Amino acid sequence: MSIQEGFRNERIVVVPRPLVTAALARPVTRRLAVTVAGCFPAAAGHRMQRPRGIDETIVIVCASGMGWARVGETTHRIGSQSALIIPRGVPHTYGADADNPWTIWWCHLSGTDVAELVETLEVSVERPIVPIRRMERAVALLDEIVSTLERGQAPAWLIGTAGAAWKLLTQINVDRVMPADGDPLERAMSYLADRLDSSVRVPELAKLVGVSPSHLSALFRKVTGGGVLAYHQSLRMARARTLLDSSPATVAKIADELGYADPLYFSRQFSRFHGMSPTQFRRRDAV
Incomplete structure (x- = not known):
């Protein structure tokens, strides 16, 4: 009506x-x-x-x-x-x-x-x-x-x-x-998204965006439910999934691209995050 x-x-x-x-x-x-x-x-x-x-x-x-x-x-x-x-x-x-x-x-x-x-x-x-x-x-x-x-x-x-x-x-x-453009949290998130091939130190990132490490961690927890490093790891693991699905690169090569010097450490981190190894993830649809 x-x-x-x-x-x-x-x-x-x-x-x-x-x-x-x-x-x-x-x-x-x-x-x-x-x-x-x-x-x-x-x-x-x-x-x-x-x-x-x-x-x-x-x-x-x-x-x-x-x-x-x-x-x-x-x-x-x-x-x-x-x-x-x-x-x-x-x-x-x-x-x-x-x-x-x-x-x-x-x-x-x-x-x-x-x-x-x-x-x-x-x-x-x-x-x-x-x-x-x-x-x-x-x-x-x-x-x-x-x-x-x-x-x-x-x-x-x-x-x-x-x-x-x-x-x-x-x-x-x-x-x-979610943070507005130019907000310290938005800038920190963008910084992390652009640096998937290396680790990040929270104090250095906090200084870069102009807040204290504790405040930056609190901002991340409020929005993402986890800390700065947990968010960065989630981005790196998402990139790892994409590479495993879309490229023939070896696990060692993918680990190197994501800044992990030790492929075994990368595999352990991937398994902890996904509940399966990179090789198992790649083969999950082949059964």
């Missing part, structure tokens, strides 16, 4: 409640279902107030302009390149800035996995705003959701929108934790 009235060139699609109820009882969409989605371009005068919240999670992506939101007891300013995430049941009021009204893409989500997906974003009533680094991808995913629902709300369409919404939330999460 599309709604044509309201802001100029707006798009809104509402999934009828009986279809939502049915979707939340089916596989896949019981975990995540889009119930409403739309776009409000340059939405001057836009304002929404829900003193008791709603029984769905709200995702609003601000593509341009400015807006504001009062979530719980705190008022927040919302600029472009950011998203407002309001968990279910949280009282809220939001609207467009009077002088520079926002353009927003938005959707409402329901399902058993929504709360867990939102939790990974580390949003809360006190901190409901998250950055969007790749706005074009977020808008493309929301446009896909709206366009799909405009075509219909049959079970297959709703599965498609669930997939796009899942990708949207996970992409926002990636944008939140």
Whole structure:
């Protein structure tokens, strides 16, 4: 059901409640279902107030302009390149800035996995705003959701929108934790990616990017789940897999290319990382 009235060139699609109820009882969409989605371009005068919240999670992506939101007891300013995430049941009021009204893409989500997906974003009533680094991808995913629902709300369409919404939330999460261009972590990652043929000392790398060794290690643990050297090893092992799959080079030659002077040590490291030797890895599809 599309709604044509309201802001100029707006798009809104509402999934009828009986279809939502049915979707939340089916596989896949019981975990995540889009119930409403739309776009409000340059939405001057836009304002929404829900003193008791709603029984769905709200995702609003601000593509341009400015807006504001009062979530719980705190008022927040919302600029472009950011998203407002309001968990279910949280009282809220939001609207467009009077002088520079926002353009927003938005959707409402329901399902058993929504709360867990939102939790990974580390949003809360006190901190409901998250950055969007790749706005074009977020808008493309929301446009896909709206366009799909405009075509219909049959079970297959709703599965498609669930997939796009899942990708949207996970992409926002990636944008939140991954470093921006020029950030010390980004520079360190690029440095490591360019030096797969040698080992790296953490103090020297930290000095190069302008942070302490402990801070650099903490940054890597937050984003990758491991330390600097573990990340570097994962890159070297990924390169080893590529070479084993795509070239006839011997294990000794591959070890040398990756900066391992001792092929046996390389093989032990590879086996520890992959659970099989380089030779076994190369032959895994021959059986």
